[in-house]
Amino acid sequence: MELEKVPVRVFTVAEGGFDPYNGVVATNERVLADRGDAVRRFVRALRRGWEAYLAEPARYNPAIARLNPAMSLEAMNLAAAKLRPLVESATTRSAGLGTMEARRWEDLAAQLVDLGVLPRAPEADRLFKNP
Numbered sequence: 001m002e003l004e005k006v007p008v009r010v011f012t013v014a015e016g017g018f019d020p021y022n023g024v025v026a027t028n029e030r031v032l033a034d035r036g037d038a039v040r041r042f043v044r045a046l047r048r049g050w051e052a053y054l055a056e057p058a059r060y061n062p063a064i065a066r067l068n069p070a071m072s073l074e075a076m077n078l079a080a081a082k083l084r085p086l087v088e089s090a091t092t093r094s095a096g097l098g099t100m101e102a103r104r105w106e107d108l109a110a111q112l113v114d115l116g117v118l119p120r121a122p123e124a125d126r127l128f129k130n131p
Contacts, residue, residue: 002078019108095130
C-alpha cells in the first residue's frame with residue numbers, strides 16, 4: 001500500500017502479546033554432539049549474512065528481487081527499511097544477531113500451555129543455544 005502512497009499502520013503480533021521468534025534454525029542434541037563444528041559454522045555464516053544485509057540492503061536487494069519476481073526492487077527496498085527493527089533489538093545489538101532470550105521462550109511456552117497446545121512448559125534454557 002505504501003508503494004501506492006496509501007498511509008499504512010502495521011500492528012505486529014508481538015504488540016498483542018504473542019512474540020515468538022519468527023525465524024528459527026532447529027536441530028537436535030545428537031547433531032549438536034556429532035556435528036557441533038558444522039552447526040557453529042552455519043550459525044556464524046547465517047549471522048554474518050544478516051549483518052551484511054542489514055548494513056547494506058541495497059547491495060543485495062537486486063539479486064533477491066531477481067529470485068523473487070513477485071516483489072519489485074522498490075518493494076524490496078521498502079521492506080528492508082522496515083525489517084531492521086524486527087530483526088534487531090537491544091539484546092541483539094549488545095550480544096549479536098541470533099541471540100535469544102530465555103524470557104521470550106518462557107513466555108511462549110506458558111502461552112502454549114494456556115492454549116492447551118503443550119501439556120507443560122519445557123525448561124526454556126534447554127530450548128535454545130546462543131551463538
